[in-house]
Amino acid sequence: MKIESVELRYLRVPLKAPFETSFGRFSVKDCVFVTVFSDGVKGYGESVAFPAPYYNEETTETVWHVLESFLIPQLTGKEVNTPADVSALLAPVRRNYMAISSIEAAVWDCYCKQNRISLADALGGKKQVIEVGVSIGIEPTVDLVLKNVERFVEQGYKRMKVKIKPGFDVRLVEAIRKRFGDGLPLMADANSAYTLRDIDTLKQLDDYGLMMIEQPLAHDDIIDHAVLQKQLRTPICLDESIHSVEDARKAIELGSCRIMNIKVGRVGGLTNARNIHDICMRHGIPVWCGGMFELGVGRAHNIALSSLPNFTMPGDTSASNRYWEQDIVEPAVEFFRPGMLAVPDGHGIGYEVNYKALDRLTIRKSVS
Template identity: 60%
Template sequence: MEITKIKWQRIKMPLKAPFETSFGKVVKKDMILVRVYGGGKVGIGESVAMPYPIYSEETTGTVINMLEEFLIPILLDKEIQHPSEVSEIFSFIRRNNMAKAVLEMAVWDLYSKQTNQSLAGAIGGTSKEIEVGVSIGIEPTIEKLVEKVERFLDEGYRKIKVKIKPGWDLAPLQAIRDRFGYSIPLMADANSAYTLDDIDLLKQLDQFHLLMIEQPLAHDDIIDHAKLQAELVTPICLDESIHSVEDTRKAIEIGACKIINIKVGRVGGITEAKKIHDLCEQHNIPVWCGGMLEAGVGRAHNIALASLANFTIPGDTSASSRYFNEDIIVPEVTLTRPGFITVPEKPGFGFDLNEHLIGQLVLNEKEYTKDSAEKAFIRTN
């Protein structure tokens, strides 16, 4: 593969409405776009890191630092034949998965454009369309929550995910079941808000017949999740605890979960995400693609990932209009029929950039060539 230049841009996009979880409230999408140039093509990636270290230790600031000081110089100093080599090149660097992922995603997109194939096809995806659900944050009132659930069901979404936290759990779930019955696919996402001291409360979730409860316990735990899963009928889905295929192997071996949420940014890139997908498929563990309030570029990469065969549960990749008045891609992501998004077939991630909007939103940017990148630290062995 030819890589001649790399550029990052930091942009902030206002959300249509605040999105609240047990972490806090998000009102703007603060993100990094990375462009990798080569062979007359440009590959694009989008970082999912937040401006504050609440989902993980990474932030938009740490991503910029890692790109500038380490990852971009390292990549420009190497000759690679295939995107799968990028994760191995970066493997000696501890964590910083979101920074690694945004660059690797851009390389995958560049490769698929250079080889004239869709990103989904390049990574081995086979589905022509993907089922999608929607994620609903913590609302001001139960009435507002029920109204949103009704609207999204009317729009055809195939799974409803609601955020929960202590004090906002049993009552909202009961209200949804009372209003819509038990036939709608419903799950709860706790974002690590509980401990084993809450086991009696968590066992009450079984009465709602949920698809799953996502990451109820600590963000870095699998041991207590195994203890909890043994007490629950409801499947546990791990999210924040899974950063690699090794984490996945251990979680499966001890029975810490029955489902895994795969996020490209959390696990360090598409290559690692595929390894996790393949291991889960071998062990009959279904997977689905989670969301991080991505704008269009990240959303398109998620669509490509979710075209892999073992993504059998609808993901969080809703339409662009769910979060933004205008997206950074054209056309925007839309439901091509109720509850489904068509996987793009054009080369690369499948959309064009809305350069006019990006130009309005850019806060700062920087580009590097093989000659200009400061090689502050290059591993030579």
């Protein structure tokens, strides 16, 4: 396939309710929406970078700049035999994984549509359905978190992830266990809020039967996590620390985690995500797909990725109505039964873009 042109849109989408983590509170989602054109076919991708560099060093504006100034010129007019070629073509660009991922995802979608296959099939996924978990942000009180947990339990979500930070951790988890019992699949996500000085607090979480503690220590660390994992019964899951297959290999060899979260944007695209999945499977490390407030296009890519066999834990691929009054895809991403999503078998991502909604949310647009 020849990449003929690329359209960028800057979208601003209000969340249904504010969402807070240890590194910030969000009430809107800004993102760069990418459309790749090839031989009359459109492929869609979506950047997951935030407006501020708090999750990682990328922002919505840097993604736009890197796409417009470096990535699109590198790809436009080029012949791409498979989407995996994109990683090689963009190899001179260091990091900027979320920018790379957004255009690589669009190439995958376009390629699959041209070849009349689903994205899941192209990636090698075999599942027809996936289980879905939900991420619950920090609230002013424990009671408010409990109300959110209750609401999502009633909706059928298969796993609860609660955000924690120092001073809002053990007491929260204890309250959830007391209210909902030990049978509730529960994990805690720290978003790098702790250090080894907090080890006594983190060890207290061992008493509550958590599935995992996600990224308790520094965002770029795999050394101290290995030290911590040796002292915890609860599995550590790495998120922000893993950007490449090499990061995954080193973390596994060091014993830094027992579970890994794979986010397509964080690792530079679906090709790298699949490769990390494969190395984790070879070493017996289960994986799950993390979420970054994706709209329907990014969510569809996550669903397809989650159809691979080593995604054995419910991911953050929640339904559209978790965050949005109206999504940009048709049909909306919806449960076909509580806590379960069907893996689309249509060509490409399996969803159509609602251009009326897309136009309403577009702040600016550029075509190269």
